[in-house]
Amino acid sequence: xxxxxxxxxxxxxxxxxxxxxxxxxxxxxxxxxxxxxxxxxxxxxxxxxxxxxxxxxxxxxxxxxxxxxxxxxxxxxxxxxxxxxxxxxxxxxxxxxxxxxxxxxxxxxxxxxxxxxxxxxxxxxxxxxxxxxxxxxxxxxxxxxxxxxxxxxxxxxxxxxxxxxxxxxxxxxxxxxxxxxxxxxxxxxxxxxxxxxxxxxxxxxxxxxxxxxxxxxxxxxxxxxxxxxxxxxxxxxxxxxxxxxxxxxxxxxxxxxxxxxxxxxxxxxxxxxxxxxxxxxxxxxxxxxxxxxxxxxxxxxxxxxxxxxxxxxxxxxxxxxxxxxxxxxxxxxxxxxxxxxxxxxxxxxxxxx
Amino acid sequence: xxxxxxxxxxxxxxxxxxxxxxxxxxxxxxxxxxxxxxxxxxxxxxxxxxxxxxxxxxxxxxxxxxxxxxxxxxxxxxxxxxxxxxxxxxxxxxxxxxxxxxxxxxxxxxxxxxxxxxxxxxxxxxxxxxxxxxxxxxxxxxxxxxxxxxxxxxxxxxxxxxxxxxxxxxxxxxxxxxxxxxxxxxxxxxxxxxxxxxxxxxxxxxxxxxxxxxxxxxxxxxxxxxxxxxxxxxxxxxxxxxxxxxxxxxxxxxxxxxxxxxxxxxxxxxxxxxxxxxxxxxxxxxxxxxxxxxxxxxxxxxxxxxxxxxxxxxxxxxxxxxxxxxxxxxxxxxxxxxxxxxxxxxxxxxxxx
Numbered sequence: 001x002x003x004x005x006x007x008x009x010x011x012x013x014x015x016x017x018x019x020x021x022x023x024x025x026x027x028x029x030x031x032x033x034x035x036x037x038x039x040x041x042x043x044x045x046x047x048x049x050x051x052x053x054x055x056x057x058x059x060x061x062x063x064x065x066x067x068x069x070x071x072x073x074x075x076x077x078x079x080x081x082x083x084x085x086x087x088x089x090x091x092x093x094x095x096x097x098x099x100x101x102x103x104x105x106x107x108x109x110x111x112x113x114x115x116x117x118x119x120x121x122x123x124x125x126x127x128x129x130x131x132x133x134x135x136x137x138x139x140x141x142x143x144x145x146x147x148x149x150x151x152x153x154x155x156x157x158x159x160x161x162x163x164x165x166x167x168x169x170x171x172x173x174x175x176x177x178x179x180x181x182x183x184x185x186x187x188x189x190x191x192x193x194x195x196x197x198x199x200x201x202x203x204x205x206x207x208x209x210x211x212x213x214x215x216x217x218x219x220x221x222x223x224x225x226x227x228x229x230x231x232x233x234x235x236x237x238x239x240x241x242x243x244x245x246x247x248x249x250x251x252x253x254x255x256x257x258x259x260x261x262x263x264x265x266x267x268x269x270x271x272x273x274x275x276x277x278x279x280x281x282x283x284x285x286x287x288x289x290x291x292x293x294x295x296x297x298x299x300x301x302x303x304x305x306x307x308x309x310x311x312x313x314x315x316x317x318x319x320x321x322x323x324x325x326x327x328x329x330x331x332x333x334x335x336x337x338x339x340x341x342x343x344x345x346x347x348x349x350x351x352x353x
Numbered sequence: 354x355x356x357x358x359x360x361x362x363x364x365x366x367x368x369x370x371x372x373x374x375x376x377x378x379x380x381x382x383x384x385x386x387x388x389x390x391x392x393x394x395x396x397x398x399x400x401x402x403x404x405x406x407x408x409x410x411x412x413x414x415x416x417x418x419x420x421x422x423x424x425x426x427x428x429x430x431x432x433x434x435x436x437x438x439x440x441x442x443x444x445x446x447x448x449x450x451x452x453x454x455x456x457x458x459x460x461x462x463x464x465x466x467x468x469x470x471x472x473x474x475x476x477x478x479x480x481x482x483x484x485x486x487x488x489x490x491x492x493x494x495x496x497x498x499x500x501x502x503x504x505x506x507x508x509x510x511x512x513x514x515x516x517x518x519x520x521x522x523x524x525x526x527x528x529x530x531x532x533x534x535x536x537x538x539x540x541x542x543x544x545x546x547x548x549x550x551x552x553x554x555x556x557x558x559x560x561x562x563x564x565x566x567x568x569x570x571x572x573x574x575x576x577x578x579x580x581x582x583x584x585x586x587x588x589x590x591x592x593x594x595x596x597x598x599x600x601x602x603x604x605x606x607x608x609x610x611x612x613x614x615x616x617x618x619x620x621x622x623x624x625x626x627x628x629x630x631x632x633x634x635x636x637x638x639x640x641x642x643x644x645x646x647x648x649x650x651x652x653x654x655x656x657x658x659x660x661x662x663x664x665x666x667x668x669x670x671x672x673x674x675x676x677x678x679x680x681x682x683x684x685x686x687x688x689x690x691x692x693x694x695x696x697x698x699x700x701x702x703x704x705x706x
Binding site: 076079153154197199206207210214220221222223224228230231232233240241242243250251256259260263264265266267268269282285286289 | 429432506507550552559560563567573574575576577581583584585586593594595596603604609610612613616617618619620621622635638639642
């Protein structure tokens with residue numbers, strides 16, 4: 001997948017011209033390797049329906065990677081950023097990291113039995129999802145501090161790694177890491193095959209996502225930007241240095257925090273950005289406002305039967321998680337972003353379908 | 354340079370065995386490509402004198418990249434971190450970024466003439482280095498805020514880019530970017546040729562170093578971790594989004610801040626770390642404390658004739674910049690770090706020599 005659609009076409013054009021020549025034994029030597037690769041490689045984005053959205057991706061890659069293009073970007077400068085929840089994997093009915101935090105509460109209560117008598121932990125331990133959903137933002141912060149801070153960063157990573165290897169969602173009964181969108185996995189691979197560095201820029205915790213990003217998305221931990229708590233350097237009893245996760249928010253990587261986080265950890269404006277909700281708005285604006293060819297794309301969840309449908313743009317139901325209001329729809333149209341309709345643009349949603 | 358010294362030796366052993374065989378036409382086909390590369394490639398680290406320090410680098414690379422080694426590290430996990438000032442380039446008599454800030458004062462004073470009447474700017478504008486050197490830390494903070502904040506991040510990058518392309522140091526009359534240590538450039542290249550991602554982890558400003566890191570060190574901006582100010586997202590009059598550098602210290606990437614910054618922006622413990630002063634101590638401890646083969650190295654500036662000599666370890670003169678006290682020397686020996694003697698380990702210091 002080292003060629004865009006347009007490049008494929010121009011290569012086919014060259015091949016057509018060669019076919020008109022007398023067959024010379026030298027041809028396979030001259031053209032063999034690259035022609036064989038172009039022919040053997042499957043066309044990019046197989047899970048996408050043909051149409052303006054898919055074409056916009058192919059055109060962007062062509063414009064930025066063809067050396068003769070006025071918008072050519074040197075390989076070392078190619079940066080693309082992707083929101084995670086609702087853009088790369090399912091975010092409904094609630095973010096996976098919140099499910100992780102809730103799942104940690106019984107573990108903590110076993111080690112510290114007094115927690116069972118204290119709110120909001122007592123409510124979480126009932127396992128009554130209706131009641132848990134009614135907890136306040138402050139309650140969720142208390143749960144987050146209890147489950148995400150106070151431990152060695154490497155111990156935290158081990159806890160997440162063990163949980164994410166086994167925990168399954170309620171609707172599909174699949175591992176959460178199987179609920180990534182196949183068409184977006186193809187976009188990640190297509191961008192990387194064309195020299196782009198792909199980054200996750202998530203409102204979720206970067207320490208959480210970094211545990212599985214390489215395995216699940218092919219994105220190394222250092223290419224995950226997310227909400228970040230501070231850490232504190234110290235020594236254990238044996239004198240071994242370690243870092244403790246602190247209850248101090250260093251980066252709230254959502255809304256305006258996304259371009260700020262991109263500047264902090266990447267240091268330059270991305271050429272392409274993908275999101276799905278108001279939390280991605282500023283990142284999409286920031287990417288699109290750069291010089292040359294820029295691509296901002298936003299996933300609209302309009303497929304209730306295969307995944308979920310929520311807006312409230314276009315009369316879709318409103319949700320607490322991942323809002324896509326009408327004004328975002330309007331800004332997308334006005335600003336030249338592309339809206340990815342899960343229903344219309346994606347042949348399939350998951351790899352397991 | 355895809356092989357370590359030890360691998361070179363084992364390849365030579367194989368070659369020796371092959372030489373004893375009758376010459377067969379098939380040999381170049383079987384062994385041609387890789388043998389040719391091993392023979393053609395110059396040995397790594399040519400500016401290093403042979404000895405235990407150079408050997409430690411070769412051994413570390415061999416241990417972490419030979420698939421049969423018990424300490425083999427998969428390519429995607431290979432991380433090495435390098436301090437900049439005093440480790441990759443000259444830091445005496447004062448950090449280059451401070452010279453930049455001082456050089457910006459006349460530019461600012463031209464735009465805002467009232468500055469010329471206010472301290473510490475008045476003192477800076479005298480150009481009297483003796484007086485400037487006596488300014489307090491608070492004065493330098495005032496100068497830093499005036500010269501490093503309040504502007505668009507991209508405008509700042511353009512200012513640094515223009516300055517660093519022309520500014521020259523006083524001793525060698527060279528561009529600052531020519532004052533990188535050739536032996537360390539070779540270490541960067543050698544690590545990368547062996548699949549390591551190289552990061553700069555600097556006490557200096559990451560926005561400053563990122564401007565030239567790709568060109569000077571082959572390290573892309575997103576692989577520079579440094580002291581970081583917050584930014585603020587906003588829109589200009591045309592509605593174009595941009596980020597303003599704020600006078601809010603987000604990360605003080607020095608001392609314990611180095612491992613904390615590594616966790617924030619890289620997300621895992623490096624396998625190798627290089628530094629030169631007390632500011633690198635915790636980073637070197639942190640890298641060395643990981644499992645498997647780890648390499649912590651510290652540059653001792655003991656070459657007054659070719660560069661500078663300062664400690665105060667080993668009776669070398671003390672300086673305000675880049676201190677290497679006796680206790681650090683002691684910890685290095687006790688902790689299994691390697692001390693790089695510029696005088697003894699490096700054949701030459703600069704590429705222009």
